[in-house]
Amino acid sequence: MRIRWTKTLLLLAPATALAAILFVYPVFGVLTLTVHDGTSFTAEPVRQIYASQLAIIVLQRTFVTAATVTLICLVMGYPMAYFMAGLTPRRRVMATYLILLPFWISILIRTYTWIILLGREGILNKTLSSLGLTGEPIQLLYTPVAVHVGMVQILLPIVVLTCLTSILDVERDLVKAARSLGATPRQAFWKVVFPLSVSGAATGGIICFILCLGFYVTPTLLGGRTSILIANLIDLQVHKTLKWDLAAVMASALLLATFACLLIYWGLTRKRSEFATGGLAR
Amino acid sequence: MSSTGATIDFRNVRKSYGNFVALENFSMHVGRGEFMTLLGASGSGKTTALNALAGFTDIDSGEIMIDGVSITSLPTEKRGIGMVFQSYSLFPHRNVIRNVSFPLEMRGVPRAEARRRSEKALAMVRMDALADRMPHELSGGQRQRVAFARAVVFEPRVLLMDEPLGALDLKLRETLQLEIKEYQRQIGCTVIYVTHDQGEALTLSDRLAVMDKGRVLQVGPPEELYDRPRSRFVAQFVGANNLLMVQRAHDGAMALEGLGRIQGDVAHLAEAEFVSIRPELIRVSHSGGGTHPARLKETVFFGNSVRYVLLTDADKEISAIEPRRPGQEVRPAGARVGFDLDTTDLVALTA
Numbered sequence: 323m324r325i326r327w328t329k330t331l332l333l334l335a336p337a338t339a340l341a342a343i344l345f346v347y348p349v350f351g352v353l354t355l356t357v358h359d360g361t362s363f364t365a366e367p368v369r370q371i372y373a374s375q376l377a378i379i380v381l382q383r384t385f386v387t388a389a390t391v392t393l394i395c396l397v398m399g400y401p402m403a404y405f406m407a408g409l410t411p412r413r414r415v416m417a418t419y420l421i422l423l424p425f426w427i428s429i430l431i432r433t434y435t436w437i438i439l440l441g442r443e444g445i446l447n448k449t450l451s452s453l454g455l456t457g458e459p460i461q462l463l464y465t466p467v468a469v470h471v472g473m474v475q476i477l478l479p480i481v482v483l484t485c486l487t488s489i490l491d492v493e494r495d496l497v498k499a500a501r502s503l504g505a506t507p508r509q510a511f512w513k514v515v516f517p518l519s520v521s522g523a524a525t526g527g528i529i530c531f532i533l534c535l536g537f538y539v540t541p542t543l544l545g546g547r548t549s550i551l552i553a554n555l556i557d558l559q560v561h562k563t564l565k566w567d568l569a570a571v572m573a574s575a576l577l578l579a580t581f582a583c584l585l586i587y588w589g590l591t592r593k594r595s596e597f598a599t600g601g602l603a604r
Numbered sequence: 605m606s607s608t609g610a611t612i613d614f615r616n617v618r619k620s621y622g623n624f625v626a627l628e629n630f631s632m633h634v635g636r637g638e639f640m641t642l643l644g645a646s647g648s649g650k651t652t653a654l655n656a657l658a659g660f661t662d663i664d665s666g667e668i669m670i671d672g673v674s675i676t677s678l679p680t681e682k683r684g685i686g687m688v689f690q691s692y693s694l695f696p697h698r699n700v701i702r703n704v705s706f707p708l709e710m711r712g713v714p715r716a717e718a719r720r721r722s723e724k725a726l727a728m729v730r731m732d733a734l735a736d737r738m739p740h741e742l743s744g745g746q747r748q749r750v751a752f753a754r755a756v757v758f759e760p761r762v763l764l765m766d767e768p769l770g771a772l773d774l775k776l777r778e779t780l781q782l783e784i785k786e787y788q789r790q791i792g793c794t795v796i797y798v799t800h801d802q803g804e805a806l807t808l809s810d811r812l813a814v815m816d817k818g819r820v821l822q823v824g825p826p827e828e829l830y831d832r833p834r835s836r837f838v839a840q841f842v843g844a845n846n847l848l849m850v851q852r853a854h855d856g857a858m859a860l861e862g863l864g865r866i867q868g869d870v871a872h873l874a875e876a877e878f879v880s881i882r883p884e885l886i887r888v889s890h891s892g893g894g895t896h897p898a899r900l901k902e903t904v905f906f907g908n909s910v911r912y913v914l915l916t917d918a919d920k921e922i923s924a925i926e927p928r929r930p931g932q933e934v935r936p937a938g939a940r941v942g943f944d945l946d947t948t949d950l951v952a953l954t955a
Binding site: 493495496498499500501502503504505506509513514517518 | 658659660679680681683684685686687689691693695696697706707710711754755758764
């Protein structure tokens with residue numbers, strides 16, 4: 323037992339040390355900045371952010387954007403995952419590769435391509451005007467729409483794959499059982515597959531939401547002045563205005579929100595593992 | 605809860621997956637309220653037959669009928685067949701009573717009546733006290749009882765069971781076998797039961813069909829399949845058996861592999877290429893004597909019986925089982941013994 327412990331500790335030591343030096347310590351530093359100005363404790367940065375309309379608006383916008391993007395990803399991703407779950411294993415692997423393909427392309431390039439597609443002289447506007455549907459080009463780029471589109475494209479694969487796993491986790495025999503007991507395919511889906519996979523899909527949604535909160539590149543490149551998110555504002559405070567204490571307060575708010583999401587995530591996964599024992603022990 | 609069982613007919617059903625033929629020219633009739641078992645190893649086509657009847661698999665050709673009406677083009681939910689799976693397949697997000705009421709809910713039965721009927725079904729399988737439990741809070745045997753109640757609560761005329769006891773331990777399996785048989789008698793529905801366990805098949809069935817490579821080799825009541833197997837496969841698959849090749853001398857006299865010439869009535873073996881004889885029909889004489897001399901190769905003590913593996917002088921293994929009285933001596937391996945058999949007990953087999 324004792325040897326096992328020493329071994330475990332040794333194996334975990336490098337990663338723990340790295341995390342402590344590079345992660346825990348700086349995060350602790352950021353957290354300190356929010357309430358300590360170097361000489362004494364102060365509530366000033368928190369008060370300033372609380373009073374700043376800009377910070378509040380951007381914080382709100384970040385959460386609304388994250389929620390909207392997550393919702394769009396779930397509404398698009400779950401049906402796609404359900405379709406994939408019905409494929410033969412061979413084809414499902416192929417489909418998974420296709421879904422993962424964008425991951426091998428830099429997030430910067432993927433974002434820039436939207437500029438080509440959505441710009442004033444972009445493919446979309448040219449097509450619309452050549453069809454005579456629009457006179458003036460529509461302003462798409464540098465709007466919240468462009469930010470949403472860009473973020474959905476980047477996060478959709480993650481949501482599809484988490485939904486797929488949770489749908490595949492539903493034992494096939496359960497659907498057969500439901501059908502034999504008189505359920506139509508539609509009823510079998512709504513009464514069995516959906517309730518059993520929805521918590522898995524929700525965990526995918528939470529991962530997506532957490533990632534949204536910290537998005538930086540996409541809103542910078544595709545969003546205009548009116549669609550910056552919290553990460554952009556933090557960057558502004560750190561690099562341009564040099565108000566590190568204000569940046570720290572906003573970063574801490576982000577951290578807090580992420581932790582809250584993680585708590586919900588743990589709650590959901592606990593519930594899922596309880597269900598998993600409902601069938602045969604696997 | 606009762607229903608009149610329906611008749612089931614398979615007519616020349618064929619099903620293949622690529623090059624693998626799962627069912628070939630499969631025909632079978634199951635009578636009203638009959639307990640029919642499909643017995644075979646994995647890949648023998650027994651589960652495919654069940655899936656085709658339940659509507660989970662489309663068949664390439666042939667026809668399946670319930671009560672004389674073709675159901676081949678009906679979707680599963682319209683076939684009105686109850687089914688019990690090896691994996692129990694209880695809905696993990698519904699408690700026991702809501703699992704059992706599921707088929708009634710699908711049929712639009714009013715809530716109060718559904719509740720009453722579900723409780724009755726649970727009472728039959730003695731699970732009414734656990735109606736509010738979740739499936740993961742139940743043991744394997746309890747889960748299978750609930751699954752059974754769920755499959756019969758809507759009074760289907762046909763009940764299919766796919767290795768329902770396969771995941772349970774031996775003791776529980778034996779208890780549940782008797783229960784299943786009892787419930788079926790109460791309900792009266794027609795049952796098709798799939799298993800690879802020949803003991804289970806012999807215990808439960810009114811008739812059983814032994815399957816191999818997508819074909820039915822022999823159908824009949826358990827005693828008939830046990831006493832009069834027609835092929836080598838059935839002889840070896842159902843119960844333990846001794847299998848002997850038939851050799852014929854020039855003068856027409858009959859000899860058996862490892863035993864030499866045999867005396868007695870052999871008229872019924874005229875066409876046979878192989879014969880079988882059950883171990884319990886071999887009489888071992890411990891005090892010397894016996895027509896066929898042999899050496900004891902192995903002795904297995906079972907408590908109420910003893911199994912001897914005998915080695916004839918021509919090196920053929922013969923297995924024999926003897927009931928044992930308390931205190932009776934068990935001969936050690938290596939002892940010289942002899943044994944006798946009645947030629948009328950020999951069963952003629954084709955290939």
